[in-house]
Amino acid sequence: MTTARHSAFAPFGVRSFRFQWTADLATSWAFEMEALILGWFILVETGSVTLLALYGALQYGGSLISPLFGVAGDRIGHRQVFFMTRFVYVLLAASYCALAFTDTLTPLYALILAGICGLMRPSDMLLRNALIAQTVPAEQLTGALGISRLTYDSAKVAGALSGVGMFAVFGIGWAYVMVLTMYAISWCLTFGIAKQRLPTTGSSVKPQSVWAELSESFAYAWANPVLLGCIFFAFLVNLFAYPFFLGLLPYVAKNIYDLDQAGFGWLTASFSFGGLLGSIILALNRFNLGTARSVIFASATWFVLIFIYANVKGLGWVYLLLIGSGFVQSICLIPVASIMIRETEPKFWGRMMGIRMLAIWGLPAGLLLSGPLINVIGFRATAMLYPIAGLVLTILMVRHWRDALWAKDANANIHR
Numbered sequence: 001m002t003t004a005r006h007s008a009f010a011p012f013g014v015r016s017f018r019f020q021w022t023a024d025l026a027t028s029w030a031f032e033m034e035a036l037i038l039g040w041f042i043l044v045e046t047g048s049v050t051l052l053a054l055y056g057a058l059q060y061g062g063s064l065i066s067p068l069f070g071v072a073g074d075r076i077g078h079r080q081v082f083f084m085t086r087f088v089y090v091l092l093a094a095s096y097c098a099l100a101f102t103d104t105l106t107p108l109y110a111l112i113l114a115g116i117c118g119l120m121r122p123s124d125m126l127l128r129n130a131l132i133a134q135t136v137p138a139e140q141l142t143g144a145l146g147i148s149r150l151t152y153d154s155a156k157v158a159g160a161l162s163g164v165g166m167f168a169v170f171g172i173g174w175a176y177v178m179v180l181t182m183y184a185i186s187w188c189l190t191f192g193i194a195k196q197r198l199p200t201t202g203s204s205v206k207p208q209s210v211w212a213e214l215s216e217s218f219a220y221a222w223a224n225p226v227l228l229g230c231i232f233f234a235f236l237v238n239l240f241a242y243p244f245f246l247g248l249l250p251y252v253a254k255n256i257y258d259l260d261q262a263g264f265g266w267l268t269a270s271f272s273f274g275g276l277l278g279s280i281i282l283a284l285n286r287f288n289l290g291t292a293r294s295v296i297f298a299s300a301t302w303f304v305l306i307f308i309y310a311n312v313k314g315l316g317w318v319y320l321l322l323i324g325s326g327f328v329q330s331i332c333l334i335p336v337a338s339i340m341i342r343e344t345e346p347k348f349w350g351r352m353m354g355i356r357m358l359a360i361w362g363l364p365a366g367l368l369l370s371g372p373l374i375n376v377i378g379f380r381a382t383a384m385l386y387p388i389a390g391l392v393l394t395i396l397m398v399r400h401w402r403d404a405l406w407a408k409d410a411n412a413n414i415h416r
Helices: 002-013 015-046 049-058 061-076 078-101 107-118 121-135 138-170 172-192 210-222 225-240 249-256 261-284 292-309 315-343 346-377 379-400 402-406
Strands: none
Touching: 002 015, 002 138, 015 049, 015 078, 015 107, 015 121, 015 138, 015 172, 015 249, 015 261, 049 107, 049 249, 049 346, 061 078, 061 107, 061 121, 061 210, 061 346, 078 107, 078 121, 078 172, 107 121, 121 138, 121 315, 121 346, 138 172, 138 261, 138 315, 210 225, 210 346, 225 292, 225 315, 225 346, 225 379, 225 402, 249 261, 249 379, 261 315, 292 315, 292 379, 292 402, 315 346, 346 379, 379 402
């Protein structure tokens, strides 16, 4: 028993990881509170599911430029990029506070500021993973990524209840003061993260241009079927699964089940609680879950749960399905980062995580497509169409990358 506990919490023996984990926790709380507060604000002020979907999409628009953040991290250090982006979060939150307290916050301003934040937000996870890969021993990587994911999932549980609850009780201004406080704490804790850079080849070597480094990175990923398969699987679940949980839940709460802010918070907390359970299982690092087969099984299960979710009517079943969906999404996506880092040379870590973040673009694409579809064919039909498409493409991808991702003796199926 003692050994298991030591294995699970071993990453906390690294000082930099302790500071990073705490900073990530504060940032994740702020992210979640902010998303729920503004999502509900836009839906109530406009009544438009299309604008709600647009807001969700704007939060992840920066996934297209994530490789540039990876290049910057590999060049000047991921800690330095981390420090700068989190300071910008503080400035944006302060802007929201000023607008809210002066009664000048409108859906348009909310969308503009969300678009600015969305340029950086998708890259936050790549910077987290790259820093963990640099500071934590390789044998602890899957567990460390699971522990890191706890910051995200625990924040979604607590943020779902506290953020929307504070909005309902105190108004958007004071709710945003809490968001600003979380961002400020995170930025201060970033000072404790180790200043570590990958080794250079010497000052006599002329550095490549940014575009040359990007081209080299894409060629590196394209030549490795494990990396390419992981990126496509991540894109698939972002396109056909995540829209129902990271963008459309306010619509489900208000228009399908006639719930208020508190009910919306409980729906979000249910999905997040399932994700938290999945992160804990991975953090224990006692099961062979850090493999490509785990990713495939989990993604297929997730699509099945979404199809069932589209057809149930009782709210109790909805809560259970949200918990189950949250659980399998952790088992699906956390191992993807672990597999990709293991398959990548250290000098490419930042750039590969940046290319991995391109898969997040599936989420805004799925959200933007879902808005018009819901208006034309309805929510339930859309929620059945998406998982069917996801399952079909999952089967095709497994057939295409069978040797790299499905074979038992494949390197991607060796748990570490």
